[in-house]
Amino acid sequence: MNTDVIRARDLRVEFPTYTADRSLKRAVLKATTGGRIARDSRSYISVRAIDGISFNLKSGNRVGLLGHNGSGKTTLLRVLAGAYEPVSGSLEMHGRIASLLDISMGMEGDATGYDNILLRGLMMGLDAKEIRKQMPEIAEFTELGEYLDMPLRTYSSGMQIRLAFAVSTAISADILLMDEWLSVGDENFQQKAAKRLQRRVDESSVLVIASHSPELISKVCNRAFRLDHGKIIEEFDPRQKTMSSPPEASFARSESL
Amino acid sequence: MELQELKYLKHSEIVYRVGVGRSRFSLAIEDVASGFKSYKVWALLGWQDIKQRYRRSVLGPFWLTISTGIMIGMLGALYGQLFRMPLDVYLPFLATGIIIWALIASLLNESCNVFIAADSMIKQVHVPLTLHVCRMVYRNVIIFFHNLIVLVPVFFFYGKEIDLTNLLLVPMAIGLVALNGVWAGLILGTFCTRFRDIPPIVTNLVQVIFFVTPIMWLPEIIKGRSAAWLVEANPLYHFIELFRAPFLGAAAPLNSWIVVLSITLIGMVTTIFTLWRFRNRVAYWL
Structure with a gap:
């Protein structure tokens, strides 16, 4: 079977982070004052959790997502589950999804x-x-x-x-x-x-699993993506490549935080 | 590990697609359509909500019937005297008004939290937003039907003859309240998720509106005074009238129907617009 089960193009996800800025007052002020103050108060911080990810998954693919905390693994899974709709980019999935x-x-x-x-x-x-x-x-x-x-x-x-x-x-x-x-x-x-x-x-038909354990991924998966800052920085075959220091190192780093 | 043999998709007809040749507008329409269509799911979830709420009580949801009955009885006895009105005029008016108001008020109040309450579900799986709202509306309609029982003794002891042809309009009135509950839920739910200051404002407004709407007092009392416009200008008055008037011997006036139907239409258009702009943001605001 040659058609892709999952086709993702340039996915981008941004989280607005409102703290007290969730308040109506700010939004009303923003709407009524205009000009300088509006420009200032508009600048709430948004976190880019997924930053331009593209991939095709075919039937039989078992994909492992590696990367330290905050690299976008869980967010990507939630996008695939259909819960978070990407800000831009496109996603096509065929089949019943179990999250x-x-x-x-x-x-x-x-x-x-x-x-x-x-x-x-x-x-x-x-x-x-x-x-x-x-x-x-x-x-x-x-x-x-x-x-x-x-x-x-x-x-x-x-x-x-x-x-x-x-x-x-x-x-x-x-x-x-x-x-x-x-x-x-x-x-x-x-x-x-x-x-x-x-x-x-x-x-x-397709499995996507996020994990901190390179052993697990090399046991279960036949493709692996390493994520960092919401980007896929490396794709490799976990069965062939012996997991060298990077995953361990980054894992250890994140744990020690 | 040997290569997995290729599997055929068992459910290849299920396609989830975003951003590929689909406008956000069509996704908004689809949200509403597929939300309504999954009536089996929201009906079951709504029913479970009721079951949960009264799990360990003997009378279950009939507690609502009893408490509504007691409230109507007490208020009827007291305010009937205050307004110097015979009970066979005042009690049917009060009972029908309070029962439909209870539905409207809980729809408005629960609309605010409809997505916030479903946040774990919204953040995990792909489900139309309309489904959560329908669940909330359905649950409140069930409660409403329990309250409706109170009308039986009221009309048995105090009621005048009811014209049955007028009564045929009552299901339509209930349906319109529920339908308006759906759009109000989608709009209020969306904005309350973004701005957490709105829910208390809504709760407060609902409380105030209860007193300025002719529920405890008859609209005739205020006729000819300077505040009389408050009655006709109050959209909720017309919703109540649609339900109440047939019980009191007359079909609701035409202008109430016009007001309610226009609000329904405007509300639905506004809802589509709201969903079009903000539907995909709700999960991020939770």
């Missing part, structure tokens, strides 16, 4: 486990029928048994994550987005979860 960026998104403490499966599934873009069909399988995978009839807030945090993981990985998608490899639960569950996640990865 595993924050697996506990949309979970409600007061709702039961079953209701949470439904809620989380809806937010991932599944319809109710699909979720109900998957329900027994998800319920079994969590090993939570009768707890599923109880409100989520009675769960331990480990149990909550187990539930979130089970729903998030319940369906196969064409495009899988991940921020670090998901690892959940106690020892037994971890193995089971790893297997399930691997299966989803294998079934997907």
